[in-house]
Amino acid sequence: MRIGVLTGGGDCPGLNAVIRAVVRKGIGTYGHEFVGFRDGWRGPLEGNVMDLNIKAVRGILPRGGTILGSSRTNPFKIDRGVERIKENLAERGVDALVAIGGEDTLGVATKLTELGVNVVGVPKTIDNDLNATDYTFGFDTAVNIAMEAIDRLHTTAESHHRTLVVEVMGRHAGWIALHAGLAGGANVILLPEQKFDLDQVANYVEKRYQTNYSPIIVTAEGAMPLDGQMVLANGELDAFGHVRLGGIGQWLAEQLEAKTGKEARAVVLGHIQRGGAPTAFDRVLATRLGLAAIDAVHAGDYGKMVAIQGTEIVRVPFIAATGELKTVPPERYGEAEVFFG
Numbered sequence: 001m002r003i004g005v006l007t008g009g010g011d012c013p014g015l016n017a018v019i020r021a022v023v024r025k026g027i028g029t030y031g032h033e034f035v036g037f038r039d040g041w042r043g044p045l046e047g048n049v050m051d052l053n054i055k056a057v058r059g060i061l062p063r064g065g066t067i068l069g070s071s072r073t074n075p076f077k078i079d080r081g082v083e084r085i086k087e088n089l090a091e092r093g094v095d096a097l098v099a100i101g102g103e104d105t106l107g108v109a110t111k112l113t114e115l116g117v118n119v120v121g122v123p124k125t126i127d128n129d130l131n132a133t134d135y136t137f138g139f140d141t142a143v144n145i146a147m148e149a150i151d152r153l154h155t156t157a158e159s160h161h162r163t164l165v166v167e168v169m170g171r172h173a174g175w176i177a178l179h180a181g182l183a184g185g186a187n188v189i190l191l192p193e194q195k196f197d198l199d200q201v202a203n204y205v206e207k208r209y210q211t212n213y214s215p216i217i218v219t220a221e222g223a224m225p226l227d228g229q230m231v232l233a234n235g236e237l238d239a240f241g242h243v244r245l246g247g248i249g250q251w252l253a254e255q256l257e258a259k260t261g262k263e264a265r266a267v268v269l270g271h272i273q274r275g276g277a278p279t280a281f282d283r284v285l286a287t288r289l290g291l292a293a294i295d296a297v298h299a300g301d302y303g304k305m306v307a308i309q310g311t312e313i314v315r316v317p318f319i320a321a322t323g324e325l326k327t328v329p330p331e332r333y334g335e336a337e338v339f340f341g
């Protein structure tokens with residue numbers, strides 16, 4: 001068989017580990033051939049390919065990013081997008097695709113499957129918000145980066161008796177904020193799932209100063225005050241209709257400084273959370289998902305995403321993963337609230 005591989009959406013550590021596992025097992029165990037499609041769905045759309053063989057995947061296990069490149073291209077928003085993908089796959093003799101991506105990339109994979117394209121999906125997002133899988137690779141790395149940042153911010157906040165607000169990624173799901181905040185001992189954690197009361201956050205900050213510690217507030221970029229909305233970086237929408245968020249941290253710092261009279265500063269971690277080498281957990285998860293993905297292709301079990309449930313790698317229909325986002329349940333937030341203030 002000839003199999004195409006692509007990585008779509010926001011990159012994250014572990015993508016290369018998946019590509020390596022798919023190719024190593026695909027060639028070594030099954031004797032298949034591969035075509036690397038560049039930059040997400042733009043690759044099959046424009047016929048932009050690269051060699052993907054054992055040599056191409058040597059040494060990439062610990063490397064962040066993706067050797068294939070990524071984009072947020074949506075072929076369903078492009079004239080003759082689906083036809084062009086089908087033509088390019090046929091021209092290169094590609095029988096099936098492994099699409100590594102999050103809700104948008106796998107949403108496209110779902111629709112293409114319905115239109116007769118053979119696709120197997122691998123879940124990817126640092127946000128950990130895909131359903132039907134307990135974890136997505138990249139998340140553990142992002143949480144560790146954010147935790148280390150919080151550890152460092154504690155010491156400088158205390159030296160200067162300041163409030164520090166840390167803004168982390170997470171548009172609609174606050175998993176990174178929740179886990180990084182818990183691991184880093186944040187005084188308050190704010191998530192998109194639950195609107196916050198600014199006065200209550202200010203009270204937590206005051207309480208923290210009374211105990212002679214400086215407060216660290218971890219906020220997801222999509223967190224919202226009770227009477228407000230998400231803070232947008234600009235008004236632009238991407239090809240999947242997402243706005244670019246950013247600014248809640250700065251807004252909060254200004255509000256808290258005004259309310260408490262104590263200096264407050266904001267730190268935006270941004271794409272630092274997505275860069276660099278994956279953790280051991282993410283390398284192992286990505287490798288296991290890659291191995292399972294090529295098994296699914298070899299078995300002709302298309303329209304499925306491989307997933308981790310408990311410690312087992314399973315196959316689930318695309319719709320189970322992309323139908324609805326996996327957000328933080330109130331009881332998980334309740335665990336964190338015990339440590340607020």
Ligand code: F6P
Pocket residue numbers: 010102125126127169170171221244245274
């Ligand atoms: O979807 C993953 C993610 O990292 C989100 O947490 C974040 O909101 C978004 O991507 C940022 O996208 P971009 O890299 O395109 O600015």
